[in-house]
Amino acid sequence: MISHKGQTWEFHNPPVLISAATVVGPDEGQGPLANDFDLIHQDNTLKQKSWEKAEKALMEDAADLAIKKSGMQKDNINFFVGGDLMNQIISSSFAARTLSIPYLGVFGACSTSMESLAISSLMVGTGAAKYVLSGTCSHNCTVEKQFRYPTEYGSQKPPTAQYTVTGAGASVVAAKGEGPVVTSATIGKVIDMGITDPFNMGAAMAPAAADTIVAHFRDMKRSPDYYDLIVTGDLASVGFKIVNELLKEQGMPIPSRLFNDCGLMIYDIEKQGVQAGGSGCGCSAVVTYGHLLKRIEKGEIRRLLVVATGALLSPLSYQQGESIPCIAHAVAIERQEGA
Structure with a gap:
């Protein structure tokens, strides 16, 4: 049962995060949370031909790991809800092509992590699905190229600027199971x-x-x-x-x-x-x-x-x-x- 209170959905039979996975790049692997990530790539290219292909690979890695950790097979996952920052959310959409799971692409810019989790939880909470994969990704170099200046340009950034995380996170949301x-x-x-x-x-x-x-x-x-x-x-x-x-x-x-x-x-x-x-x-x-x-x-x-x-x-x-x-x-x- 779900109740609607203003802008909020309250889940009275709360959906369960039965698994989650994280994949990051080298800068994130040198940060204070490094021990909490599942996979740390030592090269931002991930051995791909472009940064955009690398970002897609991040999403694929996180999705595969989350499904594996859930104990499910890919065919057990009813839907994938995901999005990213790239033009027409291509990183998630192309990852969905690889995953071959029914897909809902969403865009909330950097809020996409919780937008996708909220929608996945609503689907499970209403009985529209039993297992939903939720996830998102970003890559420092793809975002710099699209929204600011190509990294090769070497632009100086003001102190207010932020550093885009190279990483992807995914979870499997289920009606029942162990987990938060x-x-x-x-x-x-x-x-x-x-x-x-x-x-x-x-x-x-x-x-x-x-x-x-x-x-x-x-x-x-x-x-x-x-x-x-x-x-x-x-x-x-x-x-x-x-x-x-x-x-x-x-x-x-x-x-x-x-x-x-x-x-x-x-x-x-x-x-x-x-x-x-x-x-x-x-x-x-x-x-x-x-x-x-x-x-x-x-x-x-x-x-x-x-x-x-x-x-x-x-x-x-x-x-x-x-x-x-x-x-x-x-x-x-x-x-x-x-x-």
Whole structure:
């Protein structure tokens, strides 16, 4: 049974994350969460002929690993819900071609990790599917080439810029089984504060994160201390400071012990050249499906809220002088009772 509360779906028979897998590149493998990833590639090309083909391979690797870890065969998976940042979500769509699983492509920019998980959970929770593969990916070089400057150009980046994660995360969502459960999902609204700078994504996305967090607590009639940890997707140092300020203004401050950001967690921003921190579809995906689920499994966290953020611009909209519309989707993941 599922109830609808404002912007939020509450799952009374919560879908289960029976498996999850993460695959990352060399920079992520040198960060503080390296031990929590399933596969670390030592070369950004993944022995492919282009970065775009490498990104597709990341998604394929994560999907294959998640299915294998679930104990299922590929034929048991009813649907694959995924997306990414590339033109017409080609990384996920071409991976779906390889997987040959019925596919729903979604686009929420860097919020796609939780958008795909929310939709997968809704499908399982309504009985529309028994097993759904959910996932997303990004690659530093493909995103730089598409949205900013080709890496060969050697452009200097301002301190507000973020470093796109090379990585993919996938999970298998099921009606029953062992693992953490999805208890609710809050679907965000598009928020646009008029920011036009693609090198300041954190500032652009922070208002959307704040809006969805406030909506989640309003809909669920909860306070922040219901959760052991609340993480935003990839606001990094600039956006994370802003979202804290916005939440205080709206009377919903989150204590620092309960609040973090995936873009700050995945890299050591003091030692790695990642400007303000991490971003990209793969950022919240690999931190959640790797590090955070492992913490739930160990009992360090029982209740987790992941608020993945996304900037919904395209090269075309930027060239036309458009501002950057943003969105955030929140998914509550909890340790099963009795676990």
